[in-house]
Amino acid sequence: xxxxxxxxxxxxxxxxxxxxxxxxxxxxxxxxxxxxxxxxxxxxxxxxxxxxxxxxxxxxxxxxxxxxxxxxxxxxxxxxxxxxxxxxxxxxxxxxxxxxxxxxxxxxxxxxxxxxxxxxxxxxxxxxxxxxxxxxxxxxxxxxxxxxxxxxxxxxxxxxxxxxxxxxxxxxxxxxxxxxxxxxxxxxxxxxxxxxxxxxxxxxxxxxxxxxxxxxxxxxxxxxxxxxxxxxxxxxxxxxxxxxxxxxxxxxxxxxxxxxxxxxxxxxxxxxxxxxxxxxxxxxxxxxxxxxxxxxxxxxxxxxxxxxxxxxxxxxxxxxxxxxxxxxxxxxxxxxxxxxxxxxxxxxxxxxxxxxxxxxxxxxxxxxxxxxxxxxxxxxxxxxxxxxxxxxxxxxxxxxxxxxxxxxxxxxxxxxxx
Numbered sequence: 001x002x003x004x005x006x007x008x009x010x011x012x013x014x015x016x017x018x019x020x021x022x023x024x025x026x027x028x029x030x031x032x033x034x035x036x037x038x039x040x041x042x043x044x045x046x047x048x049x050x051x052x053x054x055x056x057x058x059x060x061x062x063x064x065x066x067x068x069x070x071x072x073x074x075x076x077x078x079x080x081x082x083x084x085x086x087x088x089x090x091x092x093x094x095x096x097x098x099x100x101x102x103x104x105x106x107x108x109x110x111x112x113x114x115x116x117x118x119x120x121x122x123x124x125x126x127x128x129x130x131x132x133x134x135x136x137x138x139x140x141x142x143x144x145x146x147x148x149x150x151x152x153x154x155x156x157x158x159x160x161x162x163x164x165x166x167x168x169x170x171x172x173x174x175x176x177x178x179x180x181x182x183x184x185x186x187x188x189x190x191x192x193x194x195x196x197x198x199x200x201x202x203x204x205x206x207x208x209x210x211x212x213x214x215x216x217x218x219x220x221x222x223x224x225x226x227x228x229x230x231x232x233x234x235x236x237x238x239x240x241x242x243x244x245x246x247x248x249x250x251x252x253x254x255x256x257x258x259x260x261x262x263x264x265x266x267x268x269x270x271x272x273x274x275x276x277x278x279x280x281x282x283x284x285x286x287x288x289x290x291x292x293x294x295x296x297x298x299x300x301x302x303x304x305x306x307x308x309x310x311x312x313x314x315x316x317x318x319x320x321x322x323x324x325x326x327x328x329x330x331x332x333x334x335x336x337x338x339x340x341x342x343x344x345x346x347x348x349x350x351x352x353x354x355x356x357x358x359x360x361x362x363x364x365x366x367x368x369x370x371x372x373x374x375x376x377x378x379x380x381x382x383x384x385x386x387x388x389x390x391x392x393x394x395x396x397x398x399x400x401x402x403x404x405x406x407x408x409x410x411x412x413x414x415x416x417x418x
Contacts, residue, residue: 124174297344349386
């Protein structure tokens with residue numbers, strides 16, 4: 001207007017902006033889009049019935065010349081792919097700052113849920129000597145310093161084993177460590193970074209991501225695990241919907257439609273029958289005894305009216321060694337996957353094999369898991385547990401297409417910027 005400038009500011013605490021009214025006579029010469037400022041004045045209700053600040057004093061803290069390489073211009077929309085090229089500036093965009101606040105709310109809700117359910121938080125190691133999933137998708141860890149490697153090298157020991165006297169990897173899961181603690185503390189969980197060396201750039205894969213994992217002692221029924229998972233997911237989702245409504249609506253526009261629905265439970269055999277009956281609607285073939293493809297997972301969710309669906313009792317040949325056989329069918333294991341909209345598999349879990357001899361016969365020959373066997377030998381109890389990919393959870397709840405847009409600094413093959 002003739003006498004005033006109107007400036008939108010954000011301090012990062014909310015998706016809402018505060019309009020400040022600056023007399024033209026007080027305008028700093030360096031004031032521009034993208035700059036950082038401090039302002040003092042009187043907070044009033046403006047003509048639009050919203051708060052605004054009538055500025056009496058304003059100063060630019062950090063200038064921003066948008067014509068000198070700054071990647072974002074005012075009043076212009078950018079694709080997620082473009083914004084992703086500037087990770088050091090991405091948090092300044094409105095949608096991604098909303099994502100970061102919602103991520104924080106979800107993290108806090110996880111801690112509250114488990115505390116209220118009497119779970120104990122355990123910090124499982126990031127460096128480990130085992131491959132929990134047995135898929136070999138591991139990052140090898142060794143000292144970068146040649147001098148350190150030389151000083152620790154022992155005759156006959158390979159270089160990659162010289163520091164720890166064994167190969168060390170970035171963890172793919174904290175499950176096996178949680179199993180040791182659950183036998184002492186009963187109900188435990190961990191929440192931290194995990195790593196997979198998959199050669200995938202898909203919208204659902206990261207090389208570094210966060211996993212929420214829980215383990216419960218004295219559990220031998222897979223339905224108890226599914227009950228816990230459903231309560232957890234609904235608790236976290238409701239919490240962020242209630243506390244982060246403005247941020248959710250700035251990203252997805254509406255609350256998750258399945259929030260008040262009971263999650264469906266079917267067997268692997270039931271899932272295969274549904275897929276076989278709808279084969280003409282699918283591109284990929286269905287083979288009984290094989291894992292479900294991403295297309296199959298998403299189809300089953302869509303077939304279930306986009307309500308999350310548990311698939312349980314899987315063929316044991318396609319599941320990891322630590323899963324317990326079903327009591328009424330030795331060809332199956334008491335395992336489950338939870339499939340959800342947008343991402344397919346979100347949660348995997350099972351009852352763990354508690355029979356010493358059966359577990360011994362199933363251990364990979366190259367594994368260093370004698371300690372894991374000993375858990376079944378001395379004062380053993382049954383346990384069961386699950387793992388949830390945190391970024392996939394955010395994808396599901398917020399309708400975010402690419403998982404790279406759910407984490408501040410995504411890593412994927414050929415990309416480890418910053």
